[in-house]
Amino acid sequence: MRQITLSTAVNEAIAEEMRRDETIFLIGEDVAEAGTPFKITAGLVEEFGTDRVIDTPISEPGFMGIAVGAAMTGSRPIVDLMFGDFIFLIMDQLCNQAAKTHYMSGGKLNVPLVLRTNMGATRRSAAQHSQSLHAIVAHIPGLKVAMPSSAYEAKGLLKTAIRDNNPVVIFEDKLMYQDKADVPEEEFLIPFGVANVKREGSDITLVGTSSMVQVAEKAAEILAAEGISAEVIDPRTIVPLDMDTINASVRKTSRCIVIDEGHQSFGVTSEIASRLMEQSFYHLDGPVIRMGAMDVPIPFSPALEDITVPTPEGVAETARKLMAGEMYHV
Amino acid sequence: MSEVIMPALGMAQDTGKLVKWLKAPGDSVATGDLLFEVETDKSVMEVEAQADGFLTHVSASDGDDVPVGKTIAMISATADNAVATPVTKVEPEQAPTPETMPTVVAMSSTPSTAAALEGGRILASPKARRLAAEDGLDLGQLVATGTAMPYHVSDLKTLRDLPASSAQTVVMAATKQITARCKQAGSRDFMDWMKADGAITVTPTAMFTSFASSAWRVATEAPTIVVQLSDPDGEDTYLRNADFTRLSVPAPETDEDATFVLHDLSASFLTSLRLGDTALPTLSIGADGDSYLITFEFGSDQMSNAQAIAFISGLARRLADPLHHLV
Numbered sequence: 001m002r003q004i005t006l007s008t009a010v011n012e013a014i015a016e017e018m019r020r021d022e023t024i025f026l027i028g029e030d031v032a033e034a035g036t037p038f039k040i041t042a043g044l045v046e047e048f049g050t051d052r053v054i055d056t057p058i059s060e061p062g063f064m065g066i067a068v069g070a071a072m073t074g075s076r077p078i079v080d081l082m083f084g085d086f087i088f089l090i091m092d093q094l095c096n097q098a099a100k101t102h103y104m105s106g107g108k109l110n111v112p113l114v115l116r117t118n119m120g121a122t123r124r125s126a127a128q129h130s131q132s133l134h135a136i137v138a139h140i141p142g143l144k145v146a147m148p149s150s151a152y153e154a155k156g157l158l159k160t161a162i163r164d165n166n167p168v169v170i171f172e173d174k175l176m177y178q179d180k181a182d183v184p185e186e187e188f189l190i191p192f193g194v195a196n197v198k199r200e201g202s203d204i205t206l207v208g209t210s211s212m213v214q215v216a217e218k219a220a221e222i223l224a225a226e227g228i229s230a231e232v233i234d235p236r237t238i239v240p241l242d243m244d245t246i247n248a249s250v251r252k253t254s255r256c257i258v259i260d261e262g263h264q265s266f267g268v269t270s271e272i273a274s275r276l277m278e279q280s281f282y283h284l285d286g287p288v289i290r291m292g293a294m295d296v297p298i299p300f301s302p303a304l305e306d307i308t309v310p311t312p313e314g315v316a317e318t319a320r321k322l323m324a325g326e327m328y329h330v
Numbered sequence: 331m332s333e334v335i336m337p338a339l340g341m342a343q344d345t346g347k348l349v350k351w352l353k354a355p356g357d358s359v360a361t362g363d364l365l366f367e368v369e370t371d372k373s374v375m376e377v378e379a380q381a382d383g384f385l386t387h388v389s390a391s392d393g394d395d396v397p398v399g400k401t402i403a404m405i406s407a408t409a410d411n412a413v414a415t416p417v418t419k420v421e422p423e424q425a426p427t428p429e430t431m432p433t434v435v436a437m438s439s440t441p442s443t444a445a446a447l448e449g450g451r452i453l454a455s456p457k458a459r460r461l462a463a464e465d466g467l468d469l470g471q472l473v474a475t476g477t478a479m480p481y482h483v484s485d486l487k488t489l490r491d492l493p494a495s496s497a498q499t500v501v502m503a504a505t506k507q508i509t510a511r512c513k514q515a516g517s518r519d520f521m522d523w524m525k526a527d528g529a530i531t532v533t534p535t536a537m538f539t540s541f542a543s544s545a546w547r548v549a550t551e552a553p554t555i556v557v558q559l560s561d562p563d564g565e566d567t568y569l570r571n572a573d574f575t576r577l578s579v580p581a582p583e584t585d586e587d588a589t590f591v592l593h594d595l596s597a598s599f600l601t602s603l604r605l606g607d608t609a610l611p612t613l614s615i616g617a618d619g620d621s622y623l624i625t626f627e628f629g630s631d632q633m634s635n636a637q638a639i640a641f642i643s644g645l646a647r648r649l650a651d652p653l654h655h656l657v
Contacts, residue, residue, distance in 0.1 A: 254457050285457040285483045325482045
């Protein structure tokens with residue numbers, strides 16, 4: 001099968017959907033001629049023109065508000081938010097308007113909007129351009145949240161998001177834009193709320209999101225060499241969250257580490273760990289362990305930045321302790 | 331000042347009965363001193379002091395049913411306030427009281443569940459607890475083995491491998507009985523031959539103990555076997571791995587918990603004995619004419635039927651033909 005980068009996969013998804021549905025338009029900073037800083041939307045303005053690929057000033061609340069209004073009145077906007085960190089600028093448009101309009105209009109209005117943005121540290125982009133803020137969005141009822149872990153998921157999930165009649169936020173890991181993966185040439189969609197068992201195992205479950213799926217897979221390789229069989233699960237969307245698959249895995253292995261690049265406290269890891277505790281308590285042979293980014297602003301210093309986020313070695317070491325019954329806090 | 335609390339000795343225990351104080355209010359106590367006896371639905375345990383000082387603020391009396399976790403006294407730096415004021419009489423709980431339940435009074439001198447539970451609880455994973463409950467295993471018995479907490483599913487194997495009984499074992503869920511009969515001639519010939527040929531005296535009791543240990547080992551694959559050899563007139567003796575010792579030499583005595591009880595009744599008119607004061611599997615060997623009558627009683631939670639049958643069959647074979655067995 002052909003291999004393409006995550007960046008190309010996103011570009012293909014947008015182009016295919018825009019060809020299919022004329023009500024779709026793309027809006028954001030530097031999305032037209034510049035093709036965004038990550039060159040994701042390169043070539044789209046040439047095919048679809050400036051009416052459907054719209055460059056905006058540096059005005060996140062403004063273009064997000066435009067998009068929400070357009071979505072309410074028949075268009076299907078795709079908003080490009082250059083860095084996930086800027087989501088704090090558009091919280092009212094996203095959380096108070098887009099998320100609640102369908103509910104508050106008694107179902108009379110829909111907001112078929114896709115917000116594409118990114119996450120991920122270790123790009124030396126410092127504290128205001130390195131955050132992973134998906135948990136904040138996932139906290140708000142009315143918003144769906146997708147977290148692709150490869151080019152394949154990026155394309156399949158984005159096409160599903162664009163066809164959804166409700167607001168969806170997609171967080172792409174900015175470190176993965178040049179990572180290649182097998183992506184079919186023919187059309188495909190990936191449904192929301194269906195986790196992917198990336199690797200089967202019997203001793204411990206590693207649930208990873210986005211780039212942490214790769215971290216979990218590498219940790220599983222390390223552990224396999226030591227005789228520990230790890231199962232790796234990629235939820236693919238955190239809202240909706242496929243607990244059936246995660247519960248089934250943990251009931252098999254009795255142990256679980258949840259790995260996510262958001263800050264560890266009050267985050268995705270906490271949510272999944274809590275649900276496991278509620279739903280699979282009597283199947284747990286050890287505590288469910290959370291591994292997220294340290295609860296500090298992401299440092300600019302490379303040496304410090306690299307140790308704030310989970311690594312394969314760190315996950316493997318935690319798994320060893322969990323297997324040995326040593327993850328015990330007095 | 332340190333609290334003295336009513337410990338939780340069972341998994342589903344609401345109250346414990348304070349049998350009696352072993353120290354009086356105002357007494358000086360040292361860490362490790364026995365403070366009081368508590369009776370649960372399973373057994374009577376002695377609870378040790380966790381601190382040095384004087385026993386004060388005593389708020390429960392002998393015979394009281396006390397909710398688990400309740401403070402019943404303090405260990406203080408001075409002997410003042412020896413008795414709590416006002417003395418609060420603990421109301422009996424609605425839960426079934428120990429008196430109404432079959433009770434085994436088992437005072438254990440070995441490190442027991444109680445010792446580890448004085449701090450409050452056994453630490454175990456939810457899955458280990460669930461599986462232990464489903465299989466009727468008492469996680470408290472792991473404490474005596476020295477297994478480090480918290481317990482995980484892997485520790486249940488240790489628990490399953492323990493001798494089927496110990497001081498904490500409840501009254502057997504269901505008592506089963508197996509009887510067997512074999513000729514005495516083989517054993518008598520053997521003892522006579524040992525005497526005549528090697529001037530070695532082998533007593534029937536030594537032979538029963540050794541052969542029963544050997545048959546038990548084959549049937550259950552237990553690594554350690556302690557026979558509690560009953561003596562109705564005196565002290566029982568506890569013999570460790572008697573099948574590892576020559577028949578002419580007494581087996582080593584031990585203070586470990588017994589694996590099973592052996593009544594040698596071959597010199598009496600009795601044929602089997604179960605006096606109801608033990609939760610251990612009980613083996614009786616009596617004489618009936620020119621046969622030995624072997625009676626074995628055990629609980630379904632102690633061994634499988636197949637193991638028990640293998641044990642008694644093996645013992646009967648050994649008694650019928652000792653030389654064949656020994657060679």
